[in-house]
Amino acid sequence: MELRPSSIGHGHGHNNSTLSHGSHGERASQDNTIRNPSMEYEQKIIEPTISSSWYGESEEGRDIEQQHNKQNPTQISITPLIVDRDERNGGNEHELHNPEVISNPNFSEDEDAPPPPPDGGWRAWCVCLAAHLVFMNSWGWVNSFGVFQTYYKELLQRPASDISWIGSITVFLLFFVGTLTGRLVDAGYFRLVFATGIVLQVLGVLATSLCKSYWQFLLAQGVAARWPWASRLVGSVSGGLIFTSLVRQLLPQAGFAWTLRAAAFIQLGTLLVASVLVKPRIKPRRSAPMVDLSAFRELEYTFYTIGCFSAYFGIYFAFYYIASFSRDGLANPLSYTESLNLLLILNGIGVIGRLVPAWLADRIGAVNVFIPNVIAASILIFSWIAVKDAAGLYAWAVIYGPIAAAIQSLFPTGLSLLTKDLNKIGVRMGMSFTIVSFAVLTGPPIAGAIIDRQGGAYWGAQVFAGTGLALGTSFLIAAKVVRMRRTGMGWMGKM
Incomplete structure (x- = not known):
């Protein structure tokens, strides 16, 4: 396939003949004369044409050409982003020329494009609610760890640095492993990741209610209860308020075990609601490399x-x-x-x-x-x-x-x-x-x-x-x- 700039001219010699669209040999390209905004000379944008000089004018050459076209049915698109300047308008940009496109009729440019995000209406508010509930149970739970820092220090009689490892491992996993689970979501495993997150979150909190020793708290609350499947938003604020208030009110009356179980039931109910409301919008796609040095x-x-x-x-x-x-x-x-x-x-x-x-x-x-x-x-x-x-x-x-x-x-x-x-x-x-x-x-x-x-x-x-x-x-x-x-x-x- 040959792209011919206007500077070559319009010669119709034997070696520069173009592939015709009809029996009368009409040219496949049309000349669009525009002025380059950054140069003083005029240039012509000409649609791409397939030069028969590549294959020759013989019958054998035409057969090769036809075979090549069958094997390469891809879209060919020329999209010149050249702005027309009107000298009468002082050279101001006022119009973009529409590109000339030669395309495969079986190819759809928007075939893999995701639908637009919901903007207003019931669906949009459902997405907002689902996101809020997810963030509430992820970063909201993290922001309320100060409640447990104080309680565990007295319960376990361990140094403050030891207790801090429980909370810091939680945040570490949200940052570190979240990168890996994001790849799974990109690959189309959103439902699997989300369901796994709900199960581990709730089971981890329930397991924490049964813990007696430091290493049990470290594994149950620090690791198991923190499958990194969400990110941060205003929901982290409400989560910090809800779980801090819950512990503040229930811990002196119901005890540690039932306080944690109540938190687990709240997480289970709200996350199940979120799982019903949330729906992937973007189709599965191949993820980019994990490292770009x-x-x-x-x-x-x-x-x-x-x-x-x-x-x-x-x-x-x-x-x-x-x-x-x-x-x-x-x-x-x-x-x-x-x-x-x-x-x-x-x-x-x-x-x-x-x-x-x-x-x-x-x-x-x-x-x-x-x-x-x-x-x-x-x-x-x-x-x-x-x-x-x-x-x-x-x-x-x-x-x-x-x-x-x-x-x-x-x-x-x-x-x-x-x-x-x-x-x-x-x-x-x-x-x-x-x-x-x-x-x-x-x-x-x-x-x-x-x-x-x-x-x-x-x-x-x-x-x-x-x-x-x-x-x-x-x-x-x-x-x-x-x-x-x-x-x-x-x-x-x-x-």
């Missing part, structure tokens, strides 16, 4: 990932230790029930941090919103050292809650903005999530070990968490600077 040659991506890795050493510190701090670190310690109110505030006020920063990110860029929130979180963790009474701690929780929620929600959004090739967003997110998973795995236990080493004092762990956030800020700013230099945008440029 070329991404780390882009400095903004590398700096952003390192910055998030460092920041996530400290972001969950408050969720794990604010309740225990209120009982051990204040001049007038709070009771167990009162200490859980701090977790309720920390989770409940987080809804502001899920919604408002998302609204701002649409207007000024997710990274531009992400960086100030990480800076603020670092400052707040350091300022926590100065809190000595309950009133100050309540005020601190009200301020920190939205900021921590914003950081958790903006992290993946910023990653998507740093990826130029949209086909690589999934693999690059997976790599960053895997790297960050080791920070959330080790951060809280390290903080707990520092608390134990200092004899129950929290200031060393607070410095550790605040430093992680501050170091993360420096790398995030470096990512911003690299993007600025590469694109020439200013500090206020959307990113």
Whole structure:
């Protein structure tokens, strides 16, 4: 097949004759004269034609040509994205020329395209409800771990660092193994993954209600109850509120075992509803490679990932230790029930941090919103050292809650903005999530070990968490600077 530019001319010599569509030998291509917007000369776009000079004019050549066409029935499409400029309009762009397409009649361009997502109506609201219920039972359960951190420390008589491993393994699996289960979903195993998640989630919580020793809690709540099949959204806020309130009310009256069973029944009921409402929209497809090392040659991506890795050493510190701090670190310690109110505030006020920063990110860029929130979180963790009474701690929780929620929600959004090739967003997110998973795995236990080493004092762990956030800020700013230099945008440029 031969594409003939206009500069060759329209010669009709023997060797340049074209494949005709009819008995009269009419030409298969038509000339469209346009002006190239970036050049001063005119050019002609000519439809692709099959040159018989490839095969010769003999009968044998025509037979070869016909055989070639039978074996290559693929679509041929020329889509010139050249903007016509009207000199009378001052050279302004005003019209896109429609491309000329020669296609296989049996080929459908939209054959594999997924249906559009629901936008309004009953179906759309069902999807929202299903997503909310799933996120409530995944990240909402994670954000309520501070309830168990305080209880397990007294029940098991283990150091704070040991107890933290239960919660940190939970978050680690959500980040790390979630990348693997995402591949299964892409391959068309959504129902299998979802059903497995429900079974392991509920059975893990039920098994936790029967645990007596540390290693049993570690396996049942840390591993089995956390099949990574969901992501984060506002549902994590409601989940943190519901499960924290549940434990706060039932634990003193019904005991630990029945409190966990009640939580398991809530999870089972809500997840069954979600399983009925949710339906895969995108057809199974071949997943991209799990690793794309070329991404780390882009400095903004590398700096952003390192910055998030460092920041996530400290972001969950408050969720794990604010309740225990209120009982051990204040001049007038709070009771167990009162200490859980701090977790309720920390989770409940987080809804502001899920919604408002998302609204701002649409207007000024997710990274531009992400960086100030990480800076603020670092400052707040350091300022926590100065809190000595309950009133100050309540005020601190009200301020920190939205900021921590914003950081958790903006992290993946910023990653998507740093990826130029949209086909690589999934693999690059997976790599960053895997790297960050080791920070959330080790951060809280390290903080707990520092608390134990200092004899129950929290200031060393607070410095550790605040430093992680501050170091993360420096790398995030470096990512911003690299993007600025590469694109020439200013500090206020959307990113």
